[in-house]
Amino acid sequence: MPSKTYNFDQIIDRHQTHSFKWDNVTYPQxxxxxxxxxxxxxxxxxxxxxEALDRITAHGILGYSIVPESLKIAAQHKIERDYAWSISxxxxxxxxxxxxxxxxACAALxxxxxxxxxxxxxxxxxxxxxxxxxxxxxxxxxxxxxxxWTYDFEDFERGLQKGPKVFLLCNxxxxxxxxxxxxxxxxxxxxxxxxxxxIVSDEIHADLRxxxxxxxxxxxxxxxxxxxxxxxxxxxxxxxxxGGAVAVIPDAAMRDKFTKASAxxxxxxxxxxxxxxxxxxxxxxxxLAQLLxxxxxxxxxxxxxxxxxxxxxxxxxxxxxxxWIEYDEAMLGDFQKKCFDAGLHxxxxxxxxxxxxxxLNFACPHSLVEKAIELMKTVISx
Ligand SMILES: Cc1ncc(COP(=O)(O)O)c(C=O)c1O
Numbered sequence: 258m259p260s261k262t263y264n265f266d267q268i269i270d271r272h273q274t275h276s277f278k279w280d281n282v283t284y285p286q287x288x289x290x291x292x293x294x295x296x297x298x299x300x301x302x303x304x305x306x307x308e309a310l311d312r313i314t315a316h317g318i319l320g321y322s323i324v325p326e327s328l329k330i331a332a333q334h335k336i337e338r339d340y341a342w343s344i345s346x347x348x349x350x351x352x353x354x355x356x357x358x359x360x361x362a363c364a365a366l367x368x369x370x371x372x373x374x375x376x377x378x379x380x381x382x383x384x385x386x387x388x389x390x391x392x393x394x395x396x397x398x399x400x401x402x403x404x405x406w407t408y409d410f411e412d413f414e415r416g417l418q419k420g421p422k423v424f425l426l427c428n429x430x431x432x433x434x435x436x437x438x439x440x441x442x443x444x445x446x447x448x449x450x451x452x453x454x455x456i457v458s459d460e461i462h463a464d465l466r467x468x469x470x471x472x473x474x475x476x477x478x479x480x481x482x483x484x485x486x487x488x489x490x491x492x493x494x495x496x497x498x499x500g501g502a503v504a505v506i507p508d509a510a511m512r513d514k515f516t517k518a519s520a521x522x523x524x525x526x527x528x529x530x531x532x533x534x535x536x537x538x539x540x541x542x543x544x545l546a547q548l549l550x551x552x553x554x555x556x557x558x559x560x561x562x563x564x565x566x567x568x569x570x571x572x573x574x575x576x577x578x579x580x581w582i583e584y585d586e587a588m589l590g591d592f593q594k595k596c597f598d599a600g601l602h603x604x605x606x607x608x609x610x611x612x613x614x615x616x617l618n619f620a621c622p623h624s625l626v627e628k629a630i631e632l633m634k635t636v637i638s639x
């Protein structure tokens with residue numbers, strides 16, 4: 258029996274909380290916007306996380322903090338238990354966030370003008386980072402296979418032949434929700450070994466597998482060459498605003514390069530973020546176990562709507578809460594703008610280099626997903 262049943266139906270007003278999602282300054286005053294862009298959830302976090310924050314408040318001191326060994330042990334257990342990858346404590350470098358971590362990894366592993374390869378579409382910093390570290394970006398396409406998105410492996414290989422130094426992997430994939438399977442992961446490993454490309458793997462969505470049959474395969478578990486893999490509890494347990502992540506870099510020389518490339522750029526982790534990650538590792542699983550079926554129900558609601566709606570298409574997600582919806586421009590026009598004008602903010606696919614797509618974040622109470630569907634129906638019926 259769960260010690261508590263969480264009520265994810267509850268609507269919590271996030272206006273005037275400096276919320277990136279709800280207090281967006283571009284929103285018109287005249288319209289009550291329903292925001293479904295940036296990837297955070299409109300759900301309160303687990304009680305144990307709130308208790309950890311209360312303990313810090315009661316103590317009252319907010320000085321600099323060190324990353325305790327207990328946090329490293331907790332991450333080590335989690336990665337071994339849930340992703341079957343056995344890592345050492347020494348391989349861990351704790352950082353304030355994955356995006357700065359990816360930037361540091363790319364800076365460490367490339368010289369100017371050496372390429373970085375990644376998929377289209379993908380979480381937009383993967384495309385932007387090439388410009389940040391002065392390297393050319395090489396992209397390859399994703400394709401629909403059956404009812405899921407996967408890599409176009411031939412296009413991937415054509416890209417690898419251009420001589421990139423780094424491959425950026427997002428697993429589970431944002432957007433599109435693919436949880437890459439064993440055969441896809443081993444093809445990636447083999448191709449990167451053949452072309453001598455270092456894998457940098459972002460696994461922030463690993464715990465958000467909304468369909469339990471998909472297993473998260475950490476590529477580090479198969480890779481024989483040095484690798485940098487990123488993990489965080491912040492996305493799945495909804496503490497993204499506090500930051501905190503770990504780079505797992507088993508190879509000492511590569512770890513040293515990463516640490517040097519990031520020296521002076523990263524702030525120290527806050528006490529809040531350390532205590533919250535400890536509480537999440539120790540107590541977060543029950544909350545997550547209740548969350549996943551709730552997200553799955555939202556996903557299915559959306560999927561049922563898209564299936565019967567001419568002009569819209571979507572592949573069912575295996576992971577993440579970020580739906581990737583394709584629209585027929587000839588039929589629906591600029592669907593993202595029409596939704597925005599009607600009061601629904603979804604992200605334009607171009608942000609991820611996907612034309613005629615929108616990305617919709619459904620990590621919110623069912624009633625808000627129902628409202629989004631009603632707004633899309635109004636847009637479509639013109
Ligand atoms: C794939 C992926 N990586 C990283 C991030 C952000 O990570 P951080 O806040 O730790 O920089 C996101 C946020 O949505 C994401 O989707």
